[in-house]
Amino acid sequence: MKKLLLLLTATALFAQQRPDIIGQIVGTQKATIAIADMRGAGRAAEQTAVVNSTIFRDIEDAAIFKMAPKSMYPLKVPQRPQDFRKPLQYDPNNRNADPWLMDWSEPPVNADYLAFGYTAEQDGQLVLFGWLFNVRQPDVAAAQVIGKLYFGPLDETGARKVAHEFAADILKQFGVESLAGSKIYYVSNRSGHKEIWSMDYDGGNQKQVTSYSTITTMPSVSPDATRLAFTSWTPNGPQILVHSLETLRRIPFYNPRAGVNQNASYTPDGKQMVFSSSVSGYSQLYIANADGSNLKRITQTRVVEVEPKVNPKTGNDIVFVSGRSGVSPQLYRMNIEGADVQRLTTGEGQATNPSWNPQGTHVAFAWTRGYDPGNFNIFVMDVATGNYVQLTSGAGRNENPTWAPDGKHIVFASDRGGRMQIWSMLADGTQLRQLTSSGINEKPVWSK
Amino acid sequence: MTTKRSSTALAIALSLSFFAAGCKKKIAAPPAPSKPAPVETAKPKTTVARPIIRFFTAEPTAIERGQASSLKWEIAGADSASINQGIGSIGTGANIAGNRSVFPSSTTTYTLTARNAGGESSESVTVNVTAPPSKTVTTPAPAKASFGEELARLLKDVYFDFDKSELREDSRSQLTQNADHLKSLFRDYPSGTATLEGHADERGSAEYNLGLGDRRAIAAKEFLTQLGVSADRLRTLSYGKERPQCTDNNEGCWQKNRRVHFTGQ
Structure with a gap:
């Protein structure tokens, strides 16, 4: 019954669009994304909860990704590209290893993409440093899809602004206009x-x-x-x-x-x-x-x-x-x-x-x-x-x-x-x- | 007040002196100088004497609004006689006697005029009407009630079936009563206008119900107009389901909201 409803909806809604979007809505061909919680430096730390929840929700609401379950995320979360260190041989059970792309692309996370970054206070402003990586790539240089700075007031409004902008840039990579400005x-x-x-x-x-x-x-x-x-x-x-x-x-x-x-x-x-x-x-x-x-x-x-x-x-x-x-x-x-x-x-x-x-x-x-x-x-x-x-x-x-x-x-x-x-x-x-x-x-x- | 009383006393004294029978009697205030005196007791020189009004009284002469006063009269030698204030002819023939109850809503002077070939005679009595003392809520609204208050007291809501703007039998009957009230209210309050508010129950969409409430008010207005109520003093206003008078979730409540309600301005 539910399957029929989904199929009907998908066929009905997107009959005139690219078939891969049907797949995304039905859930068979969606890319999986992981969104690492950011940390904040100085007064920016007070706003990190708003930043993280806003980015997550914007991405989830766009409904073009499968969201990797947060409970499966690795313990060592990168804040910057430099945090990734390619191991000589990847060992998922080595808890002392540095963060690596395969932490995210391999089971149990199984993500295709990872959004990460951090926030800081700079000249009284809130700055978000945001990256999107394709974690299926063999090295950091090839993995980067987005690496950008976002500026806003150092308050909740600013936190929402920079988060919405980062999320909108991620969605744009997949041909989707963010609803964040609507x-x-x-x-x-x-x-x-x-x-x-x-x-x-x-x-x-x-x-x-x-x-x-x-x-x-x-x-x-x-x-x-x-x-x-x-x-x-x-x-x-x-x-x-x-x-x-x-x-x-x-x-x-x-x-x-x-x-x-x-x-x-x-x-x-x-x-x-x-x-x-x-x-x-x-x-x-x-x-x-x-x-x-x-x-x-x-x-x-x-x-x-x-x-x-x-x-x-x-x-x-x-x-x-x-x-x-x-x-x-x-x-x-x-x-x-x-x-x-x-x-x-x-x-x-x-x-x-x-x-x-x-x-x-x-x-x-x-x-x-x-x-x-x-x-x-x-x-x-x-x-x-x-x-x-x-x-x-x-x-x-x-x-x-x-x-x-x-x-x-x-x-x-x-x-x-x-x-x-x-x-x-x-x-x-x-x-x-x-x-x-x-x-x-x-x-x-x-x-x- | 004092002046009036003393002049009445004088009039009674005069009439007593004119009529040996000693009947109680009042005469009108002195007429305008250009007219002949209404009560002429001089012996006629012509062959036909003017009629003699033996008496014309009101009992009592002071009432509260809503109470009755009894007019009584006896006339001799008249061919016909009448009383003004809408009473009209009171008879023909040499001797006319009678009485009648009146319910004036304000102080009223009644004038009896008797005629024959020799001329006419007239007498007037005044019934003083005072407003009743204010009483409990069970009495009718005081005279000073505004148009809106009177309308709210007299006009009842009319009700409709779900999703319908056609007038039901009970609605037509209520509207017929409302039409009578509106006609007399419009007469008594020349500047008053009535608004017919159309309402709907909560179940339909707000958009459709706004159109439906409008239809209900217009249907009621058309019916009232057919009964002779002045269309240009009736206004319609739809509230759809935005102003329910009952917010429970059952048919009894929904029925109360499917209505046309009347307000006065």
Whole structure:
């Protein structure tokens, strides 16, 4: 069952990518990496715990490596390349020998790569000396893949910065953009009102973005990450507002005269927005310029239709949520003119919260299929074939999945721990991480 | 107050002197100089005398709001007679006598006018109305209640089925009652407007429920408008599931949240 799920996921998710990535996700062809804990000199020592946990997590989260089990690491851990001394004859049982590459490449570690280094205080700054070695190579000169210095402030922020940068360089060697620079926008009530907040991809650096003191929710970020659109209760009811993420100030958006304007979402070029508006008396789907001008209606029904999302690759397909079948809301697709409508989900339960992956091939969404109303789980569907896999089950209510810029991770909201919180996972349902814990947190979107 | 009382006493004294029968009687304040005196007792020179209002009284003449006062009258020689303040004709014929209970909500002067070929006569009585003393919460709200308070007291929520915005039978019946209240409230408070808040239970998505709450409020508004409630004094506002009035995880609670709630501004 699990094997089938993994296979389905892998095939579905990465059908258009290199076959070796399928292998990496399924776990058959992943390189193994070991990450040696760094030590720190002087005041840098206080930050080593943050440095080590940040590097480890960035690498593990990228999901392109098999992580060598730490309990198997050799006792003598190198801090610099000079610590390696090639023995005349390698003897794994010689406890007095100097560190050597084969300590890492041979059983029980069996690593292909080793990340190591140290931190120090230099002119009041934090410096990380980082190396990545291919430990399968015969000597130190051939083994070095990365050897670089990273600078940051001598505090926790600096520790996170240098660690993220080192991890990003490692991932870049394997053709993967690190998520370390990415942001997650979400809704939190911890100020006493629902407001938009932001955080790093790993839950660090949580900050309040809006202060409207009403109800502010449903964030959406422009593809270039310069603008944040959301829905806020104004004296005219729930309306769409837009902030610049560069100036953090509000910029104009002209709402149609309607009781509800919500679910703003950008087209791939960032020049237009699709959204749901009750101008006609029913929430229907509209497209307008990014400032709200040049409004055009897309759907023409007398039911509630919400959450339009434009395919980020084609710019032409829209997935959306509609009650037009006469059953509970389901997922549909259509072209941007509103034609060629096709139902994607089976008609069972309630389907909601669609989100395209960056490749424009798959949609993650929340569905109650097989459960009572309200018991949503996260699903991923290959839009071309209609095949879908269920990623969560038996763990509370799970909703609002959105894809990370790497197309491999999903952030979502779940009340599995009691209160609704933000979680991330790999798109095969593994590597679950809880990112928030203060207040109630929901409606995450993952931006670059 | 003192002035009024002494003038009433004077009026009674005058009327006693005019009517040997000694019936209790009040007359109106002196009319404007340009009009003829309302009570004319001079002996008629024409063949038809004007009607004689033997008496027109209110008993009692001071009440609290909500209580009744009884108007009584006896008229001789009239062809017809009527009382203003919406009471209208009180009869025809040579001798007209009768009584009627009135429930004025504020101090009101009733004027009886009797007519015949010779002219008309009129008499007025004033019923002074005072606000009832403030009582326990079981009494109706005091007159000074704001529009919003009155609306909150009178208008009840209307409820919906899961994932539906169609009006159920019980919702139509409640809305019909709400329509009557709204019409009279809008009459009594000319600047008041009502907001119909649409709510949904927690189970659907927040996005869909925001659209659904909007639909519920609009459906209720359309129904009220069909019953003659002024559309431009009704506003809709969806909260979706963002403002539940009940947060338990059961159908009883969900039903309470699938509603349209009324507030007044």
